[in-house]
Amino acid sequence: MIRLFRPSLLQPAMAAAGALLFVMSASAVAAQGIPFDRIELRTEKLAPNIYTLTGSPDVDPGHPEAAGGRIGLLVGPDGVVMVDAQYAPLSDKVLAAIRRISPALIRVLIDTHEHPDHTGGNPNFARQGAVIFAREETREELLRPLPAAVGAAASGTDPARLPVVTYGLGSSVKLHLDGETIDLIPLRAAHTGGDTMVRFETADVIMIGDFYRNYGYPFFDPGNGGSLQGVLDAVDLTLKLAGPDTVLVPGHGSIIHRSDLVPYRLMILDVRGRVQAMIDQGKTLKEVLAAKPTAPYDAKIPGALAPLPAGFGNSADRFVSLVYAQLKPAS
DSSP states (O other): EEEEEOGGOOOOOOOOOGGGOOOOOOHHHHHOOGGGGOOEEEEEETTTTTEEEEEEESSBTTBBSOOOOOOOEEEEOEEEEEEEEGGGGHHHHHHHHHHHHOOEEEEEEOOOOHHHHHHTTTHHHHTTEEEEEHHHHOOOHHHHHOOGGGGGGOOOGGGSSSEEEEESSSSEEEETTTEEEEEEEOOOOSSTOOEEEEEETTTTTEETTTTTSSSOOOOOOOOGTTTTHHHHHHHHHHHHHHOOOOOEEEEESOOOOHHHHHHHHHHHHHHHHHHHHHHHHTOOHHHHHTTTTTHHHHTTTTTTOOOOOTTTTOOHHHHHHHHHHHHSOOO
C-alpha cells in the first residue's frame, strides 16, 4: 500500500524522550564535530543521465572515506530525481552541484533510510519542490526526537523533513520519469527497519544503501530496526537482481559490482559462525572480542582497525559486538 501525506498535515510526533532507543550511525553521533564548511562534493557520471555526489574524505569522523551519505541523481526533461539528501548544512553545495548538471525542477527525493547523513537535507529539497518518497518505517523514525548530538546535521522538528509518499514491504514501487523505470525496492530489517534500494532499470544501476560497505565492517542499527539476518537477506536479494555488469552504488565506500558481494557475504557468514561457536561455549563479549573473530579479514578491509573512539566508525570490534548482541539469547 502506498500512502500519501499532505504536507499541510505533517506534524512531528511528541514521543517521550525516555522511551527513545536510538542507535545512531557513527556520523550522526559525531555530527556536532563535523566541519561542514570543509566538505566539498565530487560528481561522478555513471550513465548518460545518472550521477552521484560524494563528500570529501578525511573530514567526517564517522565516515573517513567520504563525508556523509552518497547522493544519486537521475536527470532529464521530466526533472531531477534525487536519492538521499546528505547533511542539512550541505544543501546549498548539493543544490549547486545539481545545477551544474541540470537546471530542471527537483521533482522526487527518495530516502534509502532515516539516518541524518542521508535525510538531513530533506526539508531544503522539499522546499525546492521535491516530493519525498520513503518507507513507512522511515517516516516513523523521522518522527522521533533526535539526540542533541545530531546538532545542525538534521532537523528533528521541521515538518518538511517527512516523506509525503510512503510504502511498506511487498512489491516494489515503480516511477516512470526521464525515460527510466525506477524501482523502489523495500528491504526487510537490514541496515535499518526501513531500507529501500533504488534500481534504475534502463541504466542498470542500483543504489543499494548502507547494508554494504567496503570501508570498515558492516553496520546494522538494531535501535532503528536493523538486523544481521536482514543484511544477509539484502545481499542475497541484490545478488538475485544484479547482473555481472550492474553498477551497485552503496551509500558509503566505493562503487561495486555483483562479484564484490560474494566475498562480503561469505565474510559475514564466517564471522557469524565464529561468534556463535564462542557463544555456545559460554564466552562473554569481552572474551569474544579478545579472540578476534575477524582476524582473517582485518588486513584486507580498509578502516577495519582504524583508531577511532569507542563506538565510532565501522571497526571490527563494533561489528563483532553487534553480531554478539544479535546472536546471544536473552537471559
